Amino acid sequence: MSIAAATLIALAMTATPKPPPALARAVDRCTAALVAKHGDAERDRAARGAAQAAAFWRPSDGDAKAFEALCVEQFRPRGSDLDQTFKRFEASFEALDGNGLEIARTLSSFAQLDVGPMQPVDGLLAAYDPSAHVVDDLFDGKIAFAALLNFPLTTLDERLRQGEAWSRREWAEARLANRFARRVPAAVNREIAKAGADADLYIADYNVYVHHLVDDQGARLFPKGKRLLSHWNLRDELKAQYADPQGLARQRAIAKVMERIVTQTIPAAVVNDPAVDWNPWTNAVRPAPADAIEAGAKPRAKVDGAREADVRYARILANFRAQRAADPYSPSVPTLIARKFELERELPEARVVAMLEEVLGAPEIKRIAALIEARLGRKLEPFDIWYPGFKPRARQSEAELDAMTRKRYPTPAAFAKDLPNVLQRLGFAPEKAAWLAERIAVDPARGSGHAMGAARRGDQAHLRTRVGPDGMDYKGFNIAVHELGHNVEQTFSLYGVDSTLLQGVPNTAFTEAIAFVFQARDLEVLGLPGPGAEEQRLRAVSDLWDAYEISGVALVDLGIWKWMYAHPQATPAQLREATLGIARDVWNRWYAPVLGARDVPLLAIYSHIVSNVLYVPDYPVGRLISAQIEDHLAALPKNATLGSEIERMTTVGAVSPDLWMKKATGAPVSATPLVRAAARALDAMPAQGATGSR
Known part of the structure; x- marks a missing residue:
């Protein structure tokens, strides 16, 4: 059995699909030609690289002769040629990733940021993914094959068993090659982007005006104007009510609203409508009286109580x-x-x-x-999975914290301006805090907020947070500190790594962990005791x-x-x-x-x-x-x-x-x-x- 054939069998059991038989023979010829050109020391690399490239070769890429010619031309032996090829890929992918992200961020910003009423075109812009065709283009232009010829595709098992002994360069090579572990057509990527954008739009604008929740006696449970996004604001409002001796009825109402959303028995008319009263227990809806309608809302003559038609699912x-x-x-x-x-x-x-x-x-x-039950003085209910009373923030009322954050941060710009101070309170030296703040932009979010990192040195990470017309409430501030943790990680892991091919952290859970560390210190950022x-x-x-x-x-x-x-x-x-x-x-x-x-x-x-x-x-x-x-x-x-x-x-x-x-x-x-x-x-x-x- 030839070395190339043995390599193909091994790869078929791991990360790489098997190429067609005609190309399997071409792999043998490529390997022989590369060994003749570069010496026997390159045999294993040549066999593996040719097999990797062959596995993704399609008839539209050319015949076997075209494949062999590409192998001979693009394979580089160890040494300065391979090093220079690696550096070319490193610089090029930073540019591709970074500029592609900036384009996508701009196109989606109209749907994601609170910059005025949504326009019909915003959904189309948000659904467009400028990177959807990049992998196709890189394969069509043979760039992907050059990477696969020279750098090893690795399996999860290899990375877990061997990775601890790898050099930084070997890790960067693994990340480079694994960009091409799949060859998904641009049309498929576009549909993935569109489905994701449609779901984002649905969620980002799914609000319930809880002032319009009424009980069986018609009493209103929440103050006028309170609009809560599902699920984030609903959950956070439920948490906040533990600080209110009269909060239990409101918590039960929110839990019922959540249940209606999940079961899709929520009346479609109550979503995003500040002119409809709703009893979530009976599911009855009615037009809200004029004096209960939020300013600028249009009164309803009648209301259809039909449920939302499984849009969520x-x-x-x-x-x-x-x-x-x-x-x-x-x-x-x-x-x-x-x-x-x-x-x-x-x-x-x-x-x-x-x-x-x-x-x-x-x-x-x-x-x-048992502790929660003793503290509450009642039997636990299902929504007590969100009990927050062990946290220091439960010692202050929601109103006190809201007043503090609204005064300090009336606008996103005010939060952005204060970032150096926020970062210093979190334990960063003044010069490092200023350096980070320069690389983080703050945007007003339509939804609850999120963080978007940069992928190119010179670009900024973006912190999106929800700020109401009367300023940033405590919920928004708490989320903003969480997102700041993401942004700090994103900035350090872009600018501080030795290769941009290694930018980031191992997976999303790690950036979430850093964000949790920040979020746990939000009260200290406000100057409250640690x-x-x-x-x-x-x-x-x-x-x-x-x-x-x-x-x-x-x-x-x-x-x-x-x-x-x-x-x-x-x-x-x-x-x-x-x-x-x-x-x-x-x-x-x-x-x-x-x-x-x-x-x-x-x-x-x-x-x-x-x-x-x-x-x-x-x-x-x-x-x-x-x-x-x-x-x-x-x-x-x-x-x-x-x-x-x-x-x-x-x-x-x-x-x-x-x-x-x-x-x-x-x-x-x-x-x-x-x-x-x-x-x-x-x-x-x-x-x-x-x-x-x-």
């Missing part, structure tokens, strides 16, 4: 079908589920599920639930409770995608019923024994399930990583700063998750530090918990 299915169209072009990872875990997260699905179940089944969860020993214990308990909540949501998200792959022809109505079944099953296994109620569908409320394909598992994994980072930070000497440690960690770059974590904290990714910290905290607490019931 149609959007999820559209994302699924767009992503499934890429499956045939990803033979080694033939489902989005496989691509998410093996290519993007680089953590096997089974390992992630096991970590989530370690959190869900931790004995400490029932101890925390946590003492008791508050640090409370935070450890809170972190485990938060991870408990979102771990179940992650299992629901994963379960939905598995169900769609098993039922690819499903209708939105069928997906709705399947989703409700999955959410209830996860609830009954992990939450009913703790919170009492059964068959609760609330875990399916997360908007990420609709607009971010299989994204939710990154949140609980991010919680685990955040706990490990916090554990590491707590053990630092007193002269160390958060700023310097965050910079050190985020410049490790996009290596494998366990390798990054070992370099950052000394241990691989694990749920143990999160659970252990909560156990220590619970052991140190009085039997009924710490002071303060809300």
Whole structure:
């Protein structure tokens, strides 16, 4: 058997699809020609590179002779020629990625930013993806083949087993080649972008005017003008009501609204309409009286009470079908589920599920639930999965915090101007804080907010946050500090890495972890006292409770995608019923024994399930990583700063998750530090918990 043939067999079992037989013979000829030209020392590289390139060669790329000619021309031996080729790719992809991102950011900004009323064209602009055809173009122009000829495609197993011994250059080469592990046509990428943009638009403008929620007596539960985005603002408002002795009725109303959204029994007329009153328990709607309508809203003569027509599930299915169209072009990872875990997260699905179940089944969860019940003085209800009372912020009322943030940040520009001070309060030296602030822009978001990094040195990362007409409320500020954590990571991991091919972090969970570290210090940014020993214990308990909540949501998200792959022809109505079944099953296994109620569908409320394909598992994994980072930070000497440690960690770059974590904290990714910290905290607490019931 020839070396090339042996290489093809090995690659067929790993990352690379098998080329047609005619090209398999061409690989042998290419290998022989390259060995004759460059010497026997290059045999293994030549065989692997030719096999990799052949696996993605199509008849439209040329015949076998054209393939052989390309191999001989583009293969570079080790040494200065290969080094210069590597540098060409590094500079070129920074330009391609960076400028493509800037174009996409501009085109989507009209839909994502609060810059005036939406125009019909905004959705079309947001759906356009200037990078959709880039991979096609790079293959058609033979650039991708030049990369595959010279740099090794690697499997997840190789990266996990061997990566710790790799040099930085070897990691950068692996990231370069793996850009071309799939050859997805531009038309498929465009449909993926369109489905994602449509889902984003649906979610970004899904608001409920809660002033128009009425009970059976017709009483209004919320003040006039309060508009809450699903699910973020609904959840955060529910959390805020724990600080109000009269908040229980409002919490129950919000939970019912969430249930109506998930079951799609919500009347379509109440979404985004400030002139319709709605009783979420009876589902009755009616025109709101003139004196209850928000300024500028148009009164309704009558209201249709028809439910929203499964739009939520149609959007999820559209994302699924767009992503499934890429499956045939990803033979080694033939489902989005496989691509998410093996290519993007680089953590096997089974390992992630096991970590989530370690959190869900931790004995400490029932101890925390008992503390919450004692603090509240009532039996727990399903929405208590969002109980925030262990956090320092629960010591201040929502109104006090709102007043503080609105005064300080009346506009996004005010927050942008204060960024150097914010960063200094977070532990960055003045000069580093100023350097970071120069590289972060602040934009007004239509939705709850998000962070968008740069991909080219010289560009800025963008922090999108929601600022109302009367200023940034505390919810918006809390989210803004979270997004700032993303932006700081994005900036350091672009400017601080030794190769832009290694920019970023191993996966989304890592940038979420950095954002959680920032978000946990939001009160300190406001100048409020930092946590003492008791508050640090409370935070450890809170972190485990938060991870408990979102771990179940992650299992629901994963379960939905598995169900769609098993039922690819499903209708939105069928997906709705399947989703409700999955959410209830996860609830009954992990939450009913703790919170009492059964068959609760609330875990399916997360908007990420609709607009971010299989994204939710990154949140609980991010919680685990955040706990490990916090554990590491707590053990630092007193002269160390958060700023310097965050910079050190985020410049490790996009290596494998366990390798990054070992370099950052000394241990691989694990749920143990999160659970252990909560156990220590619970052991140190009085039997009924710490002071303060809300």
